[in-house]
Amino acid sequence: MFKPSAVAARPNRRQWLAATAGLALGLALASPAKAQETIKIGILHSLSGTMAISETTLKDVMLMLIDEQNKKGGVLGKKLEAVVVDPASNWPLFAEKARELITKDKVSVVFGCWTSVSRKSVLPVFKELNSILFYPVQYEGEESERNVFYTGAAPNQQAIPAVDYLAKEEKVQRWVLAGTDYVYPRTTNKILEAYLKSKGVAASDIMINYTPFGHSDWQTIVADIKKFGSAGKKTAVVSTINGDANVPFYKELGNQGIKATDIPVVAFSVGEEELAGIDTKPLLGHLAAWNYFESIKTPANAEFIKKWKGFTKNSKRVSNDPMEAHVVGFAMWVKAVETVKSTDPDKVIDALPGIEAPNLTGGMSKMLPNHHITKPVFIGEIKADGQFDVVWKTEGLVPGDAWSKELPGSKDLIGDWVTLRCGNYNTVTKKCGGQGT
């Protein structure tokens, strides 16, 4: 039976506009598949509210991927059908919408979530109803769940290599860990602090600073960073500042005359999308660590960018890291389904580890038993046109660690859903469920 889209089923006033758009897209995509049975794919990204700024793009990229797969004949001879819902940046609504997708729309797989709190909010739903979630964003790690596949970076695939680069190439000895006050920056900074201390950095050479969401007055903090940086040792800022707070932060840095040659800032949440809203001239040379940059020149990436600009009919649309994660995740899911010739969640979950799919930067990413994937790590410097110039990359791909080796609570834990069938197996006590932190 054909249902246009879950949003259209019960529009409330808040979601009117997004719903209309979703409905139009849903109709456009789904109509050719009306006659035959389809495989439904849930897209759980906020199209309104605070997170719409980041998540709308991911919905678009999923629609493009599904469209493309359908042109190639779909999967298992069936057309794919996208079911778009709008959780409206509202964490409890994420869980509600996830339940709706799985029970009412009977989707085979869900691609969605951005913030960790939204992922944690849908987790019980996916476990209870036994479905599959592909989560495309770099996150704090310390998690490995049977029903979730993490295609974004774990801390060891982004934060640690970035710090290594700064210590080696820029000879940084003093560190400012600046972040927004929530779980991702707090955990990442805890990992980084432990890592830096293990490398012999004194506690007095580490400054940790947290700011509220959407913080816009950075004068004091930038002045503090400047002061911290004047102790005669090379200083760098490691930024886990999230979302909208970045623009005023970089503006203040530029205004107070802190250049990348003096105090470089390496960011984990600033990509091409975020830079689209800033005048990047004062930011030349500041850094970002990601597993993908739009500026990387490979045939696969060039083709993807061309398709993306064509699909969105906007030559200015940029591509970014979480988009690539969805590309890789979607390709892995298609392969897994074709291998087991079924969309049954249990079979697909068992088939996914070991599946390989090409990433856009020329490598072959592989799904690991801990449900994380292997990724290359790139460090890019901001250029005047809002793109990044890759100045360093890892040799080969880095496997994602579900549990950080730097934290005392998690260093003995591993996730392995293939042989051990456990997300938090303690290698010392040899027991499953050895939850550390």
Add this chain to the structure above:
Amino acid sequence: MHKIFDSAVALVFVIGLMIVAAAPLRAGPYEDSLARFLADSYSDTDAAIGGVAASGHVMAEEVIRALQDRRLMMSPGSKTIVIKGASGALRNAATGQPLAAPPADLTDVRINNRVRRAIDAALGSLTLLSPDARRRFEAAQAVFKSRDESALPALDTAIAKEISQGVRRALSQARAAVILMQSDAKEADKLAAVAIVRDRGDQDALAVLGGLPAETAAPVRKAAADAVGSIQNNLALWSGVQNAWYGLSLGSVLMLAAIGLAITFGVMGVINMAHGEMVMLGAYTTFVVQEIIRTSYPGLFDWSLAVAIPLAFLVAGIVGIGIERGIIRFLYGRPLETLLATWGLSLVLQQAVRTTFGPTNREVGSPSWMSGAFEVGQITITYNRLWIIVFTLLVFVALLALLRFTRLGLEMRAVTQNRAMAASMGIRTARIDALTFGLGSGIAGIAGVALSQIDNVSPNLGQGYIIDSFMVVVFGGVGNLWGTLVGAFTLGIANKFLEPYAGAVLAKIAILVLIILFIQKRPRGMFALRGRAVEA
């Protein structure tokens, strides 16, 4: 290990090629150094910059400037380094001759932060003798930062020739910084150098004194430690001034966001949750104005804000009047319904903007007179913050004047004080209500123009200010513009003095708690006033 070996092989290879290729040209140090750009590794580029700068060749400065602007290119095939002129004309960097046909494999010489630092240092020592005093000053600052030993002879010459007092001081400071880094300088020289750097007294001086090389003798170390102590004492005094300035600046932003609300909420008593969205509309108006100016009249960009201010006032004002006529006038005296209706409206406006302009941030540029900073003593004052304070005060004075000296202002005050009496005197109170709400919204739109300079222009812009605005108006005293002014600056300064001790998160919480306690004591805020809000 492999990497080092590889690059060593590459280096030998490149040098070999260079000797073969360049021998007939009687290669000097300049040509040798240029060839290292071909290696396409950051460390070779770094070395090449040093070599080119030290060669004293006439083209040296031009080559390094071209590299800085990313106009330096290379052709690995024909082993030539090419300078791309501002107009796109290509010249051979080794000979200075124009290039007839560009080689097919021309690529940029890549730069990173390390290379940029080398460029700054090289340009510093190359421009120490520039005829332009400002350039010489900048060069001295660059050398002070790079502490490049090879700049010492140039520094000595420059100091001997210098006529300007300020530049000479900067040059001697740079020389002192270089001497402190030298391992073989005499102890007496180093002690003199410590004194010179101490007199500079800023954070850069701290960086030099704190980063002395390990082999520095004990007396010099002690002098440096004393100097660091005295500079830090001095800076601690300045940091008080700095906090006060930051407080003023934050206060002006709060004031700007709240002043429109002081009219709609303060004077009219309407709890307008869509106030933040009026600010957002003003910011988006600025964006649209800048887009039009960028595409059609790029020369007028510095005037874009002046154009945007009246337009933002009109756009937000008209939307405000529409809201008052369409929704709020049916809800007077029902605060709860007003709150819910305007809250819903704010979501509608946000989503409307999100659909029209897209969910991502929009870039609003700063005109040249709002970019950059200047130093007063040991604090940095940024132009955009300074202008926002000035602008806030201007808006405040204009608004006071409007309420005090115009007919509209008189009627507004009359309606606020006694609606029935004002109506019986022939004032069309419904019209005044609409205009007052329009004025408040219009002022919020103007605030949006200013806030687009420091915050990001996104559909969520308004949300960040709505709570703070209510806080300011309630704290200052509902219905009193002076109260809003004092309230905004008090909260701003209190926040900035708390922040260094408590951190940004705790400071905000502390301010909130303090306001709650204050309201317990004085429920009508600092400056209570009679008005419709009181009567209701």
